[in-house]
Amino acid sequence: MKAGKILLGILSGAAAGAALGMLFAPKKGKETRKQIAEKSNEYMYDTKSKFNDLADNLSHKYDSVKSKVRGSSKKVQAKMDGDDKIIY
Template identity: 35%
Template sequence: MKDSGKVVTALLAGLAAGAVLGLLFAPEKGSETRDKINDSLSDLADAIKERAEQQIDQLNELKEKVLASVKSKAHQVESIIDDEIEEHA
């Protein structure tokens, strides 16, 4: 999961850099170029926000799985302890 996050981040950064460079070297008015750069940066921000939301969702799912596993193990241990106490009482 860490590697895929790094790859996506690098890909997004590369796309943004390429878009900005392409716009800067395009033969257009400065105001049009700035508008395109703003649009590209806005799109990049949206993509980053979406990716961050996906990562947060994945982390929440992982947290829930870990929590359920810990609770299950705790109940198993509690049951074993209760059985041992009943045997020796």
């Protein structure tokens, strides 16, 4: 999860910087608030999307490792039982 925290920190910093930049922009307050709301929604959507992609990627890697471990344990069990056949 370290990569997820780093990604979240970077995106949060970028969002805060964008919001501060818009607050100091020479536009009317109503326009600025609308722009801040739109950008924050955009950043939140992007952050959720990237976090979900990261979670899916980690889940696939976990499943892959779990499958390899199961295969290896079957091979070891077959050798311990003295079987020449290895079940996959």
